[in-house]
Amino acid sequence: MPAQPSAQPIGDVAAAGGAEGRPRHVAVIMDGNGRWAQQRSLPRIAGHRAGVEAVRRLVRLTRERQIEVLTLYSFSTENWSRPEAEVSELMRLLRFFIRSDLADLHRNNVQVRIIGEREGLAPEIVSLLDEAESTTAANTGLKLVVAFNYGARQEMTRAVRHLAGEVAAGRLSAKDISAERISAELDTRDLPDPDLIIRTSGEQRISNFLLWQAAYAEFVFLPILWPDFDAAAYDDALGEFARRQRRFGGV
Numbered sequence: 627m628p629a630q631p632s633a634q635p636i637g638d639v640a641a642a643g644g645a646e647g648r649p650r651h652v653a654v655i656m657d658g659n660g661r662w663a664q665q666r667s668l669p670r671i672a673g674h675r676a677g678v679e680a681v682r683r684l685v686r687l688t689r690e691r692q693i694e695v696l697t698l699y700s701f702s703t704e705n706w707s708r709p710e711a712e713v714s715e716l717m718r719l720l721r722f723f724i725r726s727d728l729a730d731l732h733r734n735n736v737q738v739r740i741i742g743e744r745e746g747l748a749p750e751i752v753s754l755l756d757e758a759e760s761t762t763a764a765n766t767g768l769k770l771v772v773a774f775n776y777g778a779r780q781e782m783t784r785a786v787r788h789l790a791g792e793v794a795a796g797r798l799s800a801k802d803i804s805a806e807r808i809s810a811e812l813d814t815r816d817l818p819d820p821d822l823i824i825r826t827s828g829e830q831r832i833s834n835f836l837l838w839q840a841a842y843a844e845f846v847f848l849p850i851l852w853p854d855f856d857a858a859a860y861d862d863a864l865g866e867f868a869r870r871q872r873r874f875g876g877v
Contacts, residue, residue, distance in 0.1 A: 647868030649821035651695035652688065653843070655835055656680070658827030658851030665851075671715045676853035678719055682727065687860050688768060689734065695769045695817055699835050703743065703777035717751065720774070724754045728761060735767030741813035742776030743784075771817065778837035785811035814839055822867045826852045826859075844870050 656677060663673030681698065688696045700720070706713060731738060738758040747755075755774065788811055792798035809815065819839045823832070828849040832840065846863040848855075 648691070648864070649693060649844075649867055651697065651818045651820045651822075652693055652864075653697040653699070653820040653823045653836060653840075654684065655699045655823065655825040655833060656852045656855075657825055657829055659853060661827065662851040662853045670712060673853060674712075674716060674719055678723055680853050680855045681723070683856060684860065685731070685736070685768070685770060687857055689736070691860075691864070693768070695771060695820075697741075697771040697773060697814075697820060697836070699773045699776070699833075701742075701774045701776070702834060703775060703780055704834065717748075720751070721754060724758050728758055731770065732762050732765065735765045736762060737765040737767065737769045738762045739769060739771045739817075740774055741771060741781075742774045743780060744775070747775060769817065771814070773835065776813075777834045779834055781813055782808075782838055808838070812838060819843065821872075822846065822863065824848065824860075824863045826850055826855055842872070844872065 659673030659677040660670045661673070662676060663670050666672070684698075685696065701716060705716070708716075728738070738761075740755045740759060744752050744755065758772075785808055789798065789803055789807070793800050793803075814836070819841070820836060820843045822845075823836070823840055823843045824846050825831075826848050828847065830847045832845075836843075844867050846866050848859055848863060850859050
């Protein structure tokens, strides 16, 4: 099926942000699980388990604050290089989260979307991701976007490769490739670009996350470790967003 144009074209200032300084789309780089566990002399996986509880809090808080889209950077393409035991436990936690939380998300009208590369994943994982999307596809509340096996450079490479193939086949002219057309090839093609990107743990980098979509996002870096992320930290970030003046290259 042909890709549709992005819900928020590049430069569409009027579509950006919500009412009274509230973002339409919040994206979160959930960082600090390992350090949280280390500070407590616990194995790293204990931090990941505590991080799942923080995800549940964040989803509830986002619904309460009437934000339209929440994107979570749950597992990057680079995370496969972590120790095998840690990766296995992360996959187990993913299975547990979907099996235990999907019914609750569905009951609360949350639509789950998965972005990232599925080719090469274990069939069981692919089946779970498909189930989460198909079960909640008709829901009209919060869009919960889970970036799993995701890397922005890889996403853009897939988009460029597809466009190059269309040009080579004569179905597309190179001069017709625009920013809007590239946006329409990305995993987030029918979502507004993120207004606010939050990263926890004090690190100040984007780590291959939504590189194209983040062109005009506001960034808030919080010192709090991800398992400790709570309503106060969230409201601090939202308050910082509300105080900023977004000009999108204008004056």
